[in-house]
Amino acid sequence: MSEAAGSTGNTLDGRLALRQLVGTMRLDLRRSMLSPRSLAVYFLAFAPLALVGVWALTPFPTDEFDGPQDGSMVFTVLFQLYIRVSVFFSGLFLFVSLYRSEILERSLHYYLLTPIRRELLALGKYAAALIAAAATFVVGTTAIYLTVLSPWGTAAMTNYLFSGPGLANLIQYLITVVLGCAGYGALFLLIGVLFRNPVLPAAALWVWEAANPLLPSFLKHLSVIYYLQSLYPVPLARGLFEVVGDPAPMWASIVGAIVFITFVLGVASWRVRKMDLAYGGE
Amino acid sequence: MAVYQRSFEPYAGPLTQPAWRFLVLVRYALRDLFKSKLFTVFMTVCLIYPLLSVFAIYLRHNADLLANLATAGIEIEEWMPIDETFFGVFMRVQGMLAFFLVLFSGPRLVSRDIANNGLPLYLCRPFSKTQYVAGKLGVLLILSSAVTWIPGLLLWALQTGLEGSAWGAANLRSAVALVIGSWVWMVVLGLFALAISAWVKWRPLAGFALLLIFFGGVFFARAVEILFNTNWGYVLDLHHTIRRIWADLFATPAPFFFGRPLDLPIWSAWVTLALLVAVSLYLLSRRIRAYEVIS
Amino acid sequence: MSDPGIIRFDQVSKFYGEVLGVNQVDLSIGPGITGLVGPNGSGKSTLMNLMTGLLQPTEGRVTVLGVATDRPEQLFRMVGYCAQYDAFPPGLTCYQFIYSYLRVHGYADGDAERLTWSSIDRVGLSDAGRRRLAGFSKGMRQRARVAQAIAHEPQVLVLDEPLNGLDPMARAEVTDIFKEMAAEGRFILISSHILHEVDVLADRVALLDSGYVVAEGEIDEVRVEMEARPIQVLVRCERAKEVASALLLQDHLVEVLINDDGGGFLARTKNSGHFYEQLQDIVLREQVKVRKVKVADSDVRAVYQYLIEDEGKA
Known part of the structure; x- marks a missing residue:
């Protein structure tokens, strides 16, 4: 008899759990990376690259910019828009539909008929979508960053990256974008399992995040964008789209994000465990 | 040779004329929509602003009130003029509410038929693709009309009745702008919502896509502005585009953004909307078909 | 009380809001083939979904060989369910479909591959194993779902209208599989709205109507009543x-x-x-x-x- 078939005890065998997690991620990764909605994610991640590419190829008055460090400033403002639109909506498209799309396709029962704890199933599905989103946005962010630095030539760019703060900044942006995917992803997973029609809660979340600059200081702390902005290596200039407020320490942002994601996944798992599967008319 | 007695009797009663057959879809879709209490409540909410406007026009013509306000030193004509700006604001408020009506009702109209392989059931009858789209679009046009140009024209007529025909003649432009501005918005919005509905099976995702395309354009425009130092990115911001057209129709100032006017040429706004309609029609023609494609 | 030797419905009711699914079902199912027969909407699928934990009972309790249905991690080591839904995850071949869910079960690559091919062979789809499910006929899709349900060699097999869409040859083949599995001492529960279909397969039958079990017992007893x-x-x-x-x-x-x-x-x-x-x-x-x-x-x-x-x- 094979190993999996023999594991029927109450205690969750760690190795078995890991194999089940990997099995779930394997199935869901294909769904997150190759389904029609992943095209929307790729568009959101790479459309800004096309825009920046045109900018990089267009001659501009060099006296307005001192060099790659100024390009980096431009990137910071663009990155804010990238997080607010591309990352936000990609998270929405990928994570809200983790369960709902399978209910629509009438294929969720295949998962629910396997001997996997539903908490583990939720984690596996979340992890697969996160890997898909994070990989896409890490590539997108890196490509946009390098394209923004490219007009000053390879030598200046290399110098800025490896002898200046360029590479450290890039790594910090990448951490931010991954945490953005993780944070928004966890929220959208929760919205997806709690609400049959998630349009209103998702729209409310967007308004909340967008209204962050207008909120009192203590309410600012209750938004994802606040913690993400605290991770930016280059401070933002003040403006209508930019969050104004005391940034949280970097460690607090990262630890807070992890605690928050764990909590949200816990609630989502509890909801999924109690869920009745009914393929009604969606 | 076997001889079979013909017992089949085809339907010989009256048929709906082809030109009006699309209204069958409208009737059933509206009945379906109004089964939702939330939708009925929202539809009612959409009529609050027109009611407030009626109240404002009434106040504006209440002689006793005007006398009392004049005693208190308030000149209501300056404080609350009924002019092209009044109707322009009405258009903007009700236009946005029409957007949310379409957001609520549009995404389900075609997606449900496609998800349940229902299109062949319609199109294998004497019912064309054009009639199908007209039927679905009709639902959105009726709903949007009920909150935009119809109450707008009633307000204009009320004001003309109270103020006199001279006011009506002087402000005829507002009435024309209400009708044209509403119809442009309704057709663009309706066709685009149907196109999204035809391509995105899951209703909430279709709703998100509509929201992103109508309100996400401002972020694209902002990125273009940062990179290229130009306002031209705003031609793809549909919210701004329609406001620009309304402003032109009502002869009010161009919409403001970040505290400054965005005075893009009016033709650019019309081109954007024309392109959007063309793309929507193309997407619909690709997706509305009488057969199921298995890939 | 949960009995490790039977499948037990203990005063089970399920309501969908105000709509009755099943009401006060008291049923014990032993080894062999048991037919669940009833017209459309009688509550057969609800009963099966309750038994496999896809639905939670509004009242009462369901246990399968002593395991509560809200413990999927234990339940589905023993239970395989071929549900009525004719749908698959998009883009998969028959092999990928069965193999992927065996990996979710926790089987290692080699075991999963062996079990996949074994179940595909068993339902007679060996030649079509590498083909995409989207191109399958209705009968082939049905067999693929049966293969997926039996792939992990479950002790209890639940089959919701498993013969739908199958041609007479395939019916005979699939029926033989169920009989073989029953002969090995497994529990097999088959639903159908065609009494004759269950007649040739099942040892026992439970008749459902409007959410109630109206008769249960040996098939011969029911048949005698039918003929009269x-x-x-x-x-x-x-x-x-x-x-x-x-x-x-x-x-x-x-x-x-x-x-x-x-x-x-x-x-x-x-x-x-x-x-x-x-x-x-x-x-x-x-x-x-x-x-x-x-x-x-x-x-x-x-x-x-x-x-x-x-x-x-x-």
């Missing part, structure tokens, strides 16, 4: 009263109801063959124009109505 019941025939013809009067001279006729419009009648007969012969004679003899002759209770719902009425009378 009269059938209803609807006749639309001219001079209906005359024809009905002539027919009433026959012993096998239980009752005749003339339609309000006088254009037909409903007859209940214990001998349908004889009834049709007599009707033909009368029609030819009296030169009566007949518009329609239809068996009014050939559907299974009529059987349950009969059973319920019969129980009521008893």
